[in-house]
Amino acid sequence: MTLQIDGLTKRFGGQAVVDGLSIDIAEAEFFAIVGASGCGKSTLLRLIAGLETADAGSIRLHGEPVSGPGLHVPPEGRGFGVVFQSYALWPHLDVRGNVAFPIETAGASRNDAARAADRHLATVALQPFATRRPAELSGGQRQRVALARCLAQGARTILMDEPLANLDPHLRGAMERELLAFHAASGATTLYITHDQREAMAVADRMAVMSAGRFLQVGTPQEIYERPASEEIARFIGQGVVLPVEIAQGTALIAGQRVFLRVLNGAETGPRSAMLRPSDITATDPGAEGAVAGRTLSVLYRGGLWEALVAVEGLAEPLPVHLNRPARAGEAIGLRLTGGWLLPEAAMAAKAPRRAAASAP
Template sequence: MPEVKVANLAKRFGDNAVLHDITFTIGDGEFFTLLGPSGCGKSTTLACIAGLERPTGGSIAVGTATFVDAGTFVPPEGRNLGMVFQSYALWPHMTVAQNLAMPLKIRKVDRREQDTLIAETLGRVGLVELKDRYPHQLSGGQQQRVALARALVYSPSVLLLDEPLSNLDAKLRDQARAWLKRLQTELGITTVYVTHDQDEALALSDRIAVMSKGDMVQIGTPQEIYETPATAEVAAFVGRCNFLTGTTTGPGEVRLDCTGKNISAPAATTAGQRVTVAIRPERLEILPSGHTAPADLNVLTAEVLTSSYVGSRHEYDLRLGDHVVQAETTRPGLTGEVTLAVEPAACLLYPTTDALPKDVEALVTIAQ
């Protein structure tokens, strides 16, 4: 399967610029996810790759074929890309087999070969026995598989998926996610996936591109995106995070506003800088009062406000000075004053500026 190259992609709708200089390369056989909130430009990027939108500027190439460049625009039917929409877009008056046959008929595939390709593809998605049913006779999960099978039946060079699991309930979505990843790995097809679901992106992707307001904020593996987010905005969007403000007092030292105490962080800083400290809830270790934390950890005193049992762990809201922070642990029944211990490496520092995203500002100031 070929690689996908997008360079300096721009898109405007009238006076509204929705994509700004988007550049990335997707490797052969890679599962690449465009992740971000609604309105960030991820679906528009996918539509430009598919040929459903004509970019204002930039270039798009798949393998040796150039789809978009100065003076060049290949229409969707000339790109041999498979696409699954959020709504599935199945023809309701056609059976499952007839839905799969349509793109083959458009490509003038011989009838006997059509039957073979349809049987093989339905076998891959586990729906051979349902080939004569109509979409309204299928569950949501089965419709999703039919839509995927229709996109795969003509052996596209790249598979484009626009939030294909969002219409499924939570449990079925988890099952479909695991099945989709196995199928993509088995086929080895280059895949571009659009979602706003962080868990989905982390579980499925080889690499993730986080988008915001038409910009590409960070590209990396799921572990890189989660463990070392490039900005406070990425840290806030991907997973849960506590945000505390403070002032640096020297290299790798921050005095927190909420407690007036210093903590260590692995960042090269000079004194007097205003920073935001981001800490994941699972990186905060909660110790009952009186327990001694290792000397190499940051130690803070907090008070338990609420606790919730969520199956594999307990989630706590704790008052830390004039802030409320969240922490996760397997320890049940913690109350009153406790000790919070956190490794310096888990304290991520970001410059605090007037440009800090509003959603991050809200998280920083909550419960003051």
């Protein structure tokens, strides 16, 4: 196990910003933490890196304690590589010099450090840019220099705090692929902090949704997207709508249609909440037999599809629908409800264990 955190707590002004967190992260795992601004995710990363001192709990790295009661190993003693959104490159050094710097600092000769730097630049496909200064590089290239420098530090575990936040939207998709390629080539364990849920789902083996200093749910991106543990997670991750329903043997009557819901523990009965994603809703012609009548409130073109919000009589919230044709606000439309996810009862979610055991990526 690379990283083990148990009951970690940090308070500022008496308020717990990180509130008793426990998690195990496996060797070579890509683990993402996603949450809104102020949820405590960057403070958690700083605690792991040794930039903050914990008020309670413990951290073990490769089985060795680095934080606990009466113990605080400083950042330089933990061996993490850290990539911040600012990249923090030396502007007066070229790319090779930036990557070679930590190697020289560790005692290597200038020539040995340069040769080692070239090997790390090859990992991130930047050999042709070795003699350029950071100011001559694109944002994505500077990001890769920062990653290569982490490798040069000999870091087996890399911490990334919003590393793509400063990039243009069109570059982020390319950099997500770069990060995955880097992760595979380096074999390092990666802890990735972001507020962007799509980004987290794109790169992570597992991810945690964080709010108010706690993890609301830990799982694979597919698990969290398809089977959120609470209404808060369902509304935060992806597109969807949460509706109150009356359940009878795993089905619910929604807008006059009997809908079969995916359930956690077999047949359920009574009042509950159901989540519908766009994939659970199919658009058809208005007036089609068995279809629910709706009217579009808004339509956004997303390149290849149109995202619509559709009002349905009797439902408190509009349904998110993906269309394969243009539509106008106010247009009549038919809908078929093909499924949904029955959210676990609050009591069940509260009883879930706080420690999330690591699984193999």
